[in-house]
Amino acid sequence: MGLKIVVIGGGSSYTPELMNGFIRRSEELLIDEIWLVDIPEGKEHLSVIRDLSRRMWEAAGLRTKIYTTLDRKEALPDTDFVITQFRVGRLYARIKDERIPLLHGMLGQETNGAGGIFKALRTIPVISEIIRDMERLCPEAWLMNFTNPSGMVTEAVIEKMGWKKCMGLCNVPTIAMMKEPALLGKKEGEFTYRFGGLNHFHWHRVWDKQGREVTDKILEFINDKDGGTPVNIYQQPMDMELLRSMHMIPCGYHRYYFSAEEMLEHSLQDFTLHATRAEQVLETEESLFDLYRNPSLHTMPPELNRRGGAYYSDTACECISAIHNDKGSIMVVNTENKGAVNCLPGDCCAEVSCVISAKGASPIAYGEMPEAVRGLLQMMKAMEQCTIQAALTGDYGSLLQAFALNPLIPDGAEARRVLDELLVAHEQYLPQFTEIIAKRKKEGVFCEDSVVQNLVRAGH
Numbered sequence: 001m002g003l004k005i006v007v008i009g010g011g012s013s014y015t016p017e018l019m020n021g022f023i024r025r026s027e028e029l030l031i032d033e034i035w036l037v038d039i040p041e042g043k044e045h046l047s048v049i050r051d052l053s054r055r056m057w058e059a060a061g062l063r064t065k066i067y068t069t070l071d072r073k074e075a076l077p078d079t080d081f082v083i084t085q086f087r088v089g090r091l092y093a094r095i096k097d098e099r100i101p102l103l104h105g106m107l108g109q110e111t112n113g114a115g116g117i118f119k120a121l122r123t124i125p126v127i128s129e130i131i132r133d134m135e136r137l138c139p140e141a142w143l144m145n146f147t148n149p150s151g152m153v154t155e156a157v158i159e160k161m162g163w164k165k166c167m168g169l170c171n172v173p174t175i176a177m178m179k180e181p182a183l184l185g186k187k188e189g190e191f192t193y194r195f196g197g198l199n200h201f202h203w204h205r206v207w208d209k210q211g212r213e214v215t216d217k218i219l220e221f222i223n224d225k226d227g228g229t230p231v232n233i234y235q236q237p238m239d240m241e242l243l244r245s246m247h248m249i250p251c252g253y254h255r256y257y258f259s260a261e262e263m264l265e266h267s268l269q270d271f272t273l274h275a276t277r278a279e280q281v282l283e284t285e286e287s288l289f290d291l292y293r294n295p296s297l298h299t300m301p302p303e304l305n306r307r308g309g310a311y312y313s314d315t316a317c318e319c320i321s322a323i324h325n326d327k328g329s330i331m332v333v334n335t336e337n338k339g340a341v342n343c344l345p346g347d348c349c350a351e352v353s354c355v356i357s358a359k360g361a362s363p364i365a366y367g368e369m370p371e372a373v374r375g376l377l378q379m380m381k382a383m384e385q386c387t388i389q390a391a392l393t394g395d396y397g398s399l400l401q402a403f404a405l406n407p408l409i410p411d412g413a414e415a416r417r418v419l420d421e422l423l424v425a426h427e428q429y430l431p432q433f434t435e436i437i438a439k440r441k442k443e444g445v446f447c448e449d450s451v452v453q454n455l456v457r458a459g460h
Helices: 015-023 040-059 088-101 113-137 152-162 172-183 214-220 238-248 251-257 260-272 279-292 302-307 312-324 371-393 396-405 414-426 431-442 450-457
Strands: 001-009 031-037 067-068 079-086 142-146 167-169 192-198 201-207 329-334 349-357 360-363
Touching: 001 015, 001 260, 001 329, 015 031, 015 040, 015 312, 031 040, 031 450, 040 067, 079 113, 079 312, 088 260, 088 279, 088 414, 088 450, 113 142, 113 152, 113 172, 113 360, 113 414, 113 431, 142 152, 142 312, 152 167, 152 349, 167 349, 167 431, 172 201, 172 312, 172 329, 192 329, 201 214, 201 371, 201 431, 214 329, 251 260, 251 431, 279 302, 302 431, 312 329, 329 360, 371 396, 371 431, 396 414, 414 431, 414 450
Parallel strands: 001 031, 001 079, 031 067, 079 142, 142 167
Antiparallel strands: 167 329, 192 201, 192 349, 329 349, 349 360
16 A cells, blocks of 8 residues: 655645655655645645646656545545645735834744744644644644744644654755755765754754865855855845854854844845735746646746745655655754754754654754854744744733744834734734734724735735
């Protein structure tokens, strides 16, 4: 018997890359069924992805069956792996996450700052419902979470909901490990990596085959165009004196923290031009689906790499293969820390290098962190845990604490205003905050940005 895989958020533009990854691993992953699940608002995109997926498998000469449904309870029974890649509120919610903070002169971003906090608030209650369904319908299944913010969502699943067979995935470490060897004239696979930290807030070190550390050499390329930064992050140069003092390579998202003023200035320019990253992605999505509708297309189009999630299938599919085939592969995932990052609690989730086998992820100890990095990680983990608490309970005080801890959110009344405007703008996706939202609406809280107002009026 082959595997049954369920993809929640199956109508995503990313799904063709996922299919491509499974097809390329068809000799090590025998898959009988893939179920694509989405919501009614995504029905049309789901049908387009279904048709393209079927053409891809048929062109490969493989018999995997593709099913679609708008009811995950129909898909989940007896599945082996569940992949979550959904976005509560779709891209319209991301537009609000970015534009509302920027209207007040602070960063709006999908997983960082106020926007990242609110994406977690919308997502964690939904994944809690998914876990309850999995407990009844597929209690032995693995959950591979790609839904951002991946670290917070994964910690909520493992530590708060008790679903231990879960890993949070991200393409950022994959991109680094694919691109960095060429910087020193080497091929992919010729270096050994050790990652440690949090999702979108990690560092890593690198060694060559002779056991010599080459971290500092690779670090010198971090501001280069091909230095390993994902395409969806504006490549503002970072302070090399600061980075050299750490002797570790930060991920591309550290630009939002180490070059905060410049990154904010660039984001404000995009805001003025109605070209925030969310608005750009919405336009890219429309172009991609125009391509996907072409009945003669039967492969993943190269244009998908501009979407921002390049090589994500190599992470998801390889992780599934490593578990199913007990491969003992070294991969970077979000999982229970267990002391791997020794400055963080053992029962929290960290993004670390792990041995992936049939028993799951076994974290590899990272070693001591420099003092500054240790302090940053502890602050960011506290912020994440306050956010998780707020998402699960609707506690306004926990949300205020998360805002106070986040270094991308300035202190003061303006931050409170952003928090309240985001609550009101996302009302339909935040039932845990019903009472406080009703109170704020009576007080006249609303966002003055015309784009956000139009989205609210349209029911998004």
